[in-house]
Amino acid sequence: MNKAGRPSQRxxxxxxxxxxxxxxxxLVYLFxxxxxxxxxxxxxxxxxxxQFPPTSFSVRWFHSLFTNSDWASALKVSGLLLLIVTPLxxxxxxxxxxxxxxxxxxxxxxxxxxxxxxxxxxxxxLGIALLYEFTSLGxxxxxxxxxxxxxxxxxxxxxxxxxxxVSGLDPKLESASMSLGAGRLKTFVRITIPLxxxxxxxxxxxxxxxxxxxxxISLFVSSPGNITVPVRIFNYIDQTFDPSVNAISVLFIxxxxxxxxxxxKTVGLTKVM
Amino acid sequence: MxxxxxxxxxxxxxxxxxxxxxxxxxAFLVAPFIMLIVLSFREVDSLLNVLPTYTFGQYIQVFTxxxxxxxxxxxxxxxxxxxxICIVLAYxxxxxxVRTEKPGVRTFFYxxxxxxxxxxxxxxxxxxxxxxxxxxxxxxxxxxxxxxDQPLSLLWSMKAVIxxxxxxxxxxxxxxxxxxxxxxQPKLRQASMSLGAGRIRTFFRVTLPLTLPGMLSGAAIVFSLAAGSYITxxxxxxxxQPLLPLAIYQQAVQVFNMPFxxxxxxxxxxLVGIVIALIGWISKxxxxxxxx
Numbered sequence: 001m002n003k004a005g006r007p008s009q010r011x012x013x014x015x016x017x018x019x020x021x022x023x024x025x026x027l028v029y030l031f032x033x034x035x036x037x038x039x040x041x042x043x044x045x046x047x048x049x050x051q052f053p054p055t056s057f058s059v060r061w062f063h064s065l066f067t068n069s070d071w072a073s074a075l076k077v078s079g080l081l082l083l084i085v086t087p088l089x090x091x092x093x094x095x096x097x098x099x100x101x102x103x104x105x106x107x108x109x110x111x112x113x114x115x116x117x118x119x120x121x122x123x124x125x126l127g128i129a130l131l132y133e134f135t136s137l138g139x140x141x142x143x144x145x146x147x148x149x150x151x152x153x154x155x156x157x158x159x160x161x162x163x164x165x166v167s168g169l170d171p172k173l174e175s176a177s178m179s180l181g182a183g184r185l186k187t188f189v190r191i192t193i194p195l196x197x198x199x200x201x202x203x204x205x206x207x208x209x210x211x212x213x214x215x216x217i218s219l220f221v222s223s224p225g226n227i228t229v230p231v232r233i234f235n236y237i238d239q240t241f242d243p244s245v246n247a248i249s250v251l252f253i254x255x256x257x258x259x260x261x262x263x264x265k266t267v268g269l270t271k272v273m
Numbered sequence: 274m275x276x277x278x279x280x281x282x283x284x285x286x287x288x289x290x291x292x293x294x295x296x297x298x299x300a301f302l303v304a305p306f307i308m309l310i311v312l313s314f315r316e317v318d319s320l321l322n323v324l325p326t327y328t329f330g331q332y333i334q335v336f337t338x339x340x341x342x343x344x345x346x347x348x349x350x351x352x353x354x355x356x357x358i359c360i361v362l363a364y365x366x367x368x369x370x371v372r373t374e375k376p377g378v379r380t381f382f383y384x385x386x387x388x389x390x391x392x393x394x395x396x397x398x399x400x401x402x403x404x405x406x407x408x409x410x411x412x413x414x415x416x417x418x419x420x421x422d423q424p425l426s427l428l429w430s431m432k433a434v435i436x437x438x439x440x441x442x443x444x445x446x447x448x449x450x451x452x453x454x455x456x457x458q459p460k461l462r463q464a465s466m467s468l469g470a471g472r473i474r475t476f477f478r479v480t481l482p483l484t485l486p487g488m489l490s491g492a493a494i495v496f497s498l499a500a501g502s503y504i505t506x507x508x509x510x511x512x513x514q515p516l517l518p519l520a521i522y523q524q525a526v527q528v529f530n531m532p533f534x535x536x537x538x539x540x541x542x543x544l545v546g547i548v549i550a551l552i553g554w555i556s557k558x559x560x561x562x563x564x565x
Binding site: 017024025028031035039096100120124130148152 | 297298303380395493
């Protein structure tokens with residue numbers, strides 16, 4: 001009995017352990033997603049405060065987004081910022097990541113760390129530093145200040161995703177193009193950019209998401225005339241809250257879902273993170 | 274000869290691409306930090322106007338005031354606690370991500386993992402207000418289940434800050450752990466088990482040591498984020514929590530003492546820098562030991 005019992009006992013122990021790990025893992029994922037679910041579902045409640053689960057279905061708070069001029073103007077500022085920040089950051093970041101991937105010189109790693117450093121620098125410190133610099137330069141309360149702040153935050157994401165694509169790019173393809181008579185610039189536009197496109201797309205998506213959701217720096221450098229959506233949400237929930245914040249959150253969640261879909265379709269999620 | 278000219282021309286093309294980014298970072302990342310450091314050594318008059326003279330006064334005030342030492346201690350404590358909780362929770366999450374056979378399920382886990390990262394921090398923080406408030410979701414559920422008689426006051430406390438921090442920063446811990454876990458050859462675990470070690474022993478002697486670098490790089494990111502965020506503690510913790518980022522925010526936005534805010538910022542930057550350097554050093558030592 002002993003001889004026969006041991007393996008099956010061990011097997012049972014293993015499956016109990018595996019089940020426990022799986023249960024723990026699933027709980028962790030539930031914990032990760034629950035805030036977003038709560039926000040999403042309670043956006044459709046008709047009451048004056050966010051209700052979960054909502055007792056009935058209403059879109060009145062979505063309606064209020066477009067009739068309330070404050071939300072509308074914040075949406076306009078956020079949209080305008082995206083239109084300026086995204087192309088500038090993607091061009092700047094792509095050029096830098098590509099060049100850095102090809103160049104070999106002392107101090108290369110230091111420059112790479114510098115480029116990625118906004119990911120690690122305490123946001124409050126970056127915000128204060130930019131606030132002080134912009135005040136000295138006379139850029140404070142200007143759209144330019146917001147643009148620069150957003151670019152600093154979004155830049156490392158573009159550099160990181162493009163760098164991954166560049167490191168998988170065979171330099172021979174470029175040499176072939178040049179030996180066939182194409183100039184350096186023509187090769188870059190015709191050969192290099194199409195080959196690193198997945199990295200550029202992922203970088204663009206990250207840049208949009210970061211810029212659209214950025215609040216830590218914006219709070220310091222924005223003016224009453226240039227309030228982005230996240231800053232307005234911040235001011236709003238700092239004082240009071242009603243489900244119009246939920247409704248605008250659903251918009252943000254929509255952007256996140258779109259971002260995930262685009263990244264999964266173009267590069268694959270596992271590659272970009 | 275022709276070849277070196279061509280190489281030089283190519284190199285100058287690369288430098289041409291790199292220069293705009295370097296100038297941008299120099300102007301809006303390096304310069305503001307140098308200005309901030311200089312500012313932290315400035316004197317202020319009684320109306321908090323910045324004077325052109327230099328002093329160590331701001332730093333002396335930071336490091337000799339009991340209140341600020343408490344703030345520094347509790348900032349480090351909260352960041353450390355957040356990091357530890359994140360690493361512990363990240364482990365089973367990473368396990369699921371790596372061990373799931375079906376690609377569809379794995380993509381689903383990935384979506385759950387990165388969707389918080391892609392949602393603005395104000396939204397996630399707002400969600401925690403809805404959940405943790407007195408009349409919020411969590412209290413409603415606990416009351417209905419008769420687990421509590423009185424609603425718990427969870428919001429406006431350090432507990433709320435830590436819960437929100439963990440949810441926001443957990444993905445940064447899961448991803449590097451999952452990467453290092455995925456790199457482990459299944460043969461290593463099989464070898465350990467065929468030599469008689471049980472699953473638990475194999476985990477502690479094989480899997481854990483090999484995933485330590487992933488844990489450490491996750492820990493470095495989580496720690497620096499947790500020590501430096503101010504939006505989340507401001508919204509779910511209230512303005513009075515003893516945390517450095519909040520103190521910096523108040524000095525700059527409410528008190529208007531910019532040199533003191535600058536000195537606190539430099540202090541925070543140094544603390545985070547020291548901890549990250551320490552983690553990097555441990556990681557390097559560990560990898561060297563593994564490859565011996």
